[in-house]
Amino acid sequence: MIFSSDNWAGASAPVSEALTRHASGLAPAYGNDPVTEAVSRRFSEIFERDVAVFFVATGTAANALALSAYARPGGVVFSHSGAHIQVDECGAPEFFTGGGKLRGLAGANGKITPEALSAAMADHPDGNPMHGQVSAVSISQATECGTVYRSGEIRALADAAHGRGIPLHMDGARFANAVSFLGLTPAEVTWKAGVDVLSFGATKNGCWCAEAVVFFNSDNALQFPYLRKRAGHLLSKSRFAAAQFDGYLAGGHWLANAAHANGLAQTIGEGLVAAGYRLAWPVEANEVFPVLPHSVIARLRAAGAMFYEWPADNIGSDESAVRLVTSFATDPADVARFLELAAG
Ligand SMILES: Cc1ncc(COP(=O)(O)O)c(C=O)c1O
Known part of the structure; x- marks a missing residue:
């Protein structure tokens, strides 16, 4: 992940x-x-x-x-x-x-x-x-x-x-x-x-x-x-x-790679919104910026998910925006597991 x-x-x-x-x-x-x-x-x-x-x-x-x-x-x-x-x-x-x-x-x-x-x-x-x-x-x-x-x-x-x-x-x-x-x-x-x-x-x-x-x-x-x-x-x-x-x-290999990455970013964005989280910015390419409670960030990291926290506006004291980047190499199974963990 x-x-x-x-x-x-x-x-x-x-x-x-x-x-x-x-x-x-x-x-x-x-x-x-x-x-x-x-x-x-x-x-x-x-x-x-x-x-x-x-x-x-x-x-x-x-x-x-x-x-x-x-x-x-x-x-x-x-x-x-x-x-x-x-x-x-x-x-x-x-x-x-x-x-x-x-x-x-x-x-x-x-x-x-x-x-x-x-x-x-x-x-x-x-x-x-x-x-x-x-x-x-x-x-x-x-x-x-x-x-x-x-x-x-x-x-x-x-x-x-x-x-x-x-x-x-x-x-x-x-x-x-x-x-x-x-x-x-x-x-x-x-x-x-x-x-x-x-x-x-x-x-x-x-x-x-x-x-x-x-x-x-x-x-x-x-x-x-x-x-x-x-x-x-x-x-x-x-x-x-x-x-x-x-x-x-x-x-068209370059565009196929990008479509794969973008598609998985959409899946992550939609999955997180469905789980009740908000996004700092709309998902349009291969990056997703959800705002997650610190407890959820800790749970995801403990399970092996890797991502960076990211600066964004209107962030409360018990939450952070994070950046999730997908690529041509991202495994859909990792995305599914991540969403399952995030949904808690
Ligand atoms: C928007 C943007 N521009 C340019 C670059 C290129 O950076 P680098 O010099 O690391 O290849 C990056 C890499 O992170 C980037 O995100």
Whole structure:
């Protein structure tokens, strides 16, 4: 009953098999190999347009380097105050953007609104060096609250960002879960809704260690090879990152993994509500945030369930919000056992 994180899951069989398949023999280094080239083309097919794709090893690197491609002196990046770039990246976005400022915005369900964004951007008018200059907007899809931006919400944020001449970045550490929930195409969830650059996460959803930065207009990627190399993220054996994506993307495996994880999260959410508990946020992807009495948390842990407590609003003194994360590797039998224990 491990619900600690989707990062605890290993690699899925198709990903492991692809790694083995591409393991032997010699191939050009630094991304000039045939697997990297083929997988890069596959990204363009999936997104229905020519995209510029760059593999990196971590989601933090993907986010920080994506934002660095749009850095300006005194630049300000806007995101939700609970965004991973704000709270979980040890200053990497600030570091790689050359001292850029991250401005966190409040917003229900882990989402920012165009109104809050426009008001915050207005604090940084063009031509006033005292207040810095706007440089990018970043949203997480799925969000850190396990919710998912609808395409109309993304479009409205993109319009606000573009109105100030800055790009919309999407932290897609759980992109597959969001696409699966929305039932839309990857294109509809990104560039067709105004996203300029995507951190395409795959590690949490079946890969061993594979993330990609995807630029939807390759003109914006011209400096990226230098930014990535300078940051130490140009993999000499790029074919192994590519091999993982090869297995991950083939036959819709990535979306099947996400559907499995999302489905079990729904089961957990519905089961806990049926047992009388409340949820801090709606379940839309592969994370569930129930508010549980401490006695129930202790009972679940004593029986071997693993999960983290999580900050949330309106929590009483005898209860805590917890985060339950499902993945492609989550066993439905574990979910059933967990719900049985929770129901007491
Ligand atoms: C929303 C979000 N963005 C990005 C990341 C990527 O983090 P890492 O650098 O650990 O791969 C994570 C991982 O937990 C995440 O939850």
